Amino acid sequence: MNLKNIIEVLIHSTPxxxxxxxxxxxxxxxxxxxLPEIINEINKEYxxxxxxxxxxxxxxxxQLLSLxxxxxxxxKLQKGVKKPRFSKAAIETLSIIAYKxxxxxxxxxxxxxxxxxxxxxxxxxxxxxxxxGRDGGLGKALLYITTPIFLELFGLxxxxxxxxxxxxxxxxxxxxxxx
Amino acid sequence: xIKDSYSIxxxxxxxxxxxxxxxxxxxRIDIYDIxxxxxxxxxxxxxxxxxxxxxxLGAEFIYMSTLLIQIxxxxxxxxxxxxxxxxIDDPRVELVHRILEYKRFKNISNELHDKLELHSxxxxxxxxxxxxPAIDVNNVLPVDVKIFDLAKxxxxxxxxxxxxxxxxxxxxxxxxQEQINFIRDILSSKKIFYLTEIxxxxxxxxxxxxxxxxxxLIRIQEIxxxxxxxxxxxxxxxxx
Numbered sequence: 001m002n003l004k005n006i007i008e009v010l011i012h013s014t015p016x017x018x019x020x021x022x023x024x025x026x027x028x029x030x031x032x033x034x035l036p037e038i039i040n041e042i043n044k045e046y047x048x049x050x051x052x053x054x055x056x057x058x059x060x061x062x063q064l065l066s067l068x069x070x071x072x073x074x075x076k077l078q079k080g081v082k083k084p085r086f087s088k089a090a091i092e093t094l095s096i097i098a099y100k101x102x103x104x105x106x107x108x109x110x111x112x113x114x115x116x117x118x119x120x121x122x123x124x125x126x127x128x129x130x131x132x133g134r135d136g137g138l139g140k141a142l143l144y145i146t147t148p149i150f151l152e153l154f155g156l157x158x159x160x161x162x163x164x165x166x167x168x169x170x171x172x173x174x175x176x177x178x179x
Numbered sequence: 180x181i182k183d184s185y186s187i188x189x190x191x192x193x194x195x196x197x198x199x200x201x202x203x204x205x206x207r208i209d210i211y212d213i214x215x216x217x218x219x220x221x222x223x224x225x226x227x228x229x230x231x232x233x234x235x236l237g238a239e240f241i242y243m244s245t246l247l248i249q250i251x252x253x254x255x256x257x258x259x260x261x262x263x264x265x266x267i268d269d270p271r272v273e274l275v276h277r278i279l280e281y282k283r284f285k286n287i288s289n290e291l292h293d294k295l296e297l298h299s300x301x302x303x304x305x306x307x308x309x310x311x312p313a314i315d316v317n318n319v320l321p322v323d324v325k326i327f328d329l330a331k332x333x334x335x336x337x338x339x340x341x342x343x344x345x346x347x348x349x350x351x352x353x354x355x356q357e358q359i360n361f362i363r364d365i366l367s368s369k370k371i372f373y374l375t376e377i378x379x380x381x382x383x384x385x386x387x388x389x390x391x392x393x394x395x396l397i398r399i400q401e402i403x404x405x406x407x408x409x410x411x412x413x414x415x416x417x418x419x
Contacts (some may be wrong), residue, residue, distance in 0.1 A: 179329030
């Protein structure tokens with residue numbers, strides 16, 4: 001059977017991202033498979049046929065996603081369904097945890113300058129952050145990290161997809177020079 | 180209340196850092212050379228207005244005002260220049276670092292917010308509606324039905340039962356377990372049924388036990404339930 005078709009079918013079979021190692025374990029091929037290249041070929045075919053979806057690398061796995069152009073139609077079809085919403089404070093807290101993880105609540109609060117326990121609790125409940133362990137310091141505070149759900153929700157493959165701090169400080173410097 | 184003497188836009192500031200950053204952006208202040216006298220004045224004015232409007236500011240706002248006043252006081256003291264050190268001790272340094280750090284994460288969170296917006300327009304396969312092919316015989320579009328909706332529907336059914344004014348002292352023999360068995364019996368012969376099919380003109384105890392039986396079977400995940408809209412008939416199906 002066509003290897004490319006099998007891989008495509010596997011990714012089509014679930015709404016969740018499928019990990020490379022899951023695909024490879026199913027295939028039972030002896031030789032090494034260049035998965036990213038095969039996915040790329042499939043996506044090229046979709047583009048050629050002008051299809052409304054593509055396979056993307058999300059949270060370390062491959063996921064079939066509709067193109068954003070078609071968003072208004074899907075939204076109309078699903079008018080009752082609520083998408084997760086985040087407050088400014090929640091995204092602020094998430095970004096601090098994403099960059100500085102693992103870190104304690106105290107460290108988050110030092111940067112934000114305000115109590116963040118409620119927000120962190122909420123993010124924990126939504127499964128966007130989790131507890132990694134305890135700090136070795138005084139009080140043995142809990143350490144927080146982001147989860148794969150965070151990556152999936154924000155459409156990131158790995159944490160490395162976030163803008164680097166260098167890129168951001170460059171932005172800051174440009175701003176500073178413009179003053 | 181406040182008269183028109185102040186015109187300050189009351190933004191919803193996330194905290195003292197957010198407020199300081201607002202002043203810095205508004206007045207196009209160079210973060211590396213913060214006019215501490217002016218910013219302290221603005222800050223305290225804001226706190227004052229909020230207090231007059233009876234808006235409860237968190238302790239962190241008060242903490243920041245004391246920090247600002249402390250820095251201001253230290254700025255007023257004559258500088259002791261250490262011959263051995265080239266660095267001039269600027270009391271603002273720590274605050275500047277904190278504002279910069281905060282600003283950095285503010286930018287990141289804007290970036291993250293954009294990513295979320297963008298990505299929320301892309302949908303994975305078939306996650307919007309939980310079509311269940313085995314049950315989807317009538318092309319019913321299930322809505323998100325909560326147990327509460329189910330209970331409300333049930334109240335409607337209860338109310339629609341004929342009122343019996345006669346004093347009836349016959350002890351009802353129907354138990355919860357019997358009703359559970361009854362539902363299991365129905366589902367062994369057909370895939371789905373509607374609640375109204377099995378209620379008919381029975382007594383309240385009968386119907387209540389039937390409803391409790393349904394709730395129990397939902398709880399132990401033996402059956403599934405669907406409703407096209409609030410107060411409409413409830414469809415019960417087997418759950419494997």
